Amino acid sequence: MDHLEPVPDGSPAGDPSGAARPEQPELADLLRRSARGDEEAFAAVYDAVASRAYGLALSVVRDPAQAEEVVQEALFEVWRTASRFDARRGTPLGWILTILHRRAVDRVRASEAATRRDRTYHERNQTVSHDATAEAAHASMEAHRVRRALDTLTPVQRQAVELAYLRGYTHTEVAQLLELPVGTAKTRIRDGMIRLRDTLGVGGGR
Structure with missing residues (x-):
């Protein structure tokens, strides 16, 4: 041709x-x-x-x-x-x-x-916006360690974090799926990621 x-x-x-x-x-x-x-x-x-x-x-x-x-x-x-x-x-x-x-x-x-x-x-x-904690968790830790750390979250935190960082939904989509205000969804995701950071021993930045 x-x-x-x-x-x-x-x-x-x-x-x-x-x-x-x-x-x-x-x-x-x-x-x-x-x-x-x-x-x-x-x-x-x-x-x-x-x-x-x-x-x-x-x-x-x-x-x-x-x-x-x-x-x-x-x-x-x-x-x-x-x-x-x-x-x-x-x-x-x-x-x-x-x-x-x-x-x-x-x-x-x-x-x-x-x-x-x-x-x-x-x-x-198409890249989902991740904060430093999410990037560190996924880039530096093995999947099974993250899964174990997820078990330390409250049920509502884990649900929000899994939707946002394991399934790739945006904060707005998480709020819609969980029938929550966007601000509440963001708070659950943020609190869950802080707890994950502490459990995994990941610093707040690189």
Whole structure:
């Protein structure tokens, strides 16, 4: 997919018969006329290659809506740059489909980059806010020691602490789950973490 060599002129699967399609010399002439601003000539170019261009775009981006957008973008580029076509370097159809292929690959790369950015943003912003005590407890102590320390908490403290630091709920979500005011939930979590710190012998900071 990442190779940008000129695309072959062969019809992709599903492409209609080429019987009604202009021959290469005629297509080259249509491009030359398009370069001079002949809109009717470009309309003929569009009609001649749109189906094949869509098939190629779809094979790369794998999404019908995006494939349509790629075809529109690529053929608009053909209209703007028709004067750059050089028959000595290849066929007109090959030149057009190479532009199309490059556009499709760019679309895939942009989509993949956006997905990576979204994933990174999500991962960075999903971290539950921990105070120093929680970080020390989870980073420095083995799980079984923490579990034993949890047994020293009152039932309401343990419930709040487990929801906040073992299950990842925010203070607001803990309050909603326990049907408590947010301030009360925060107090239970704070008192429970202070008791955990004392039981585990963890300092108040690093």
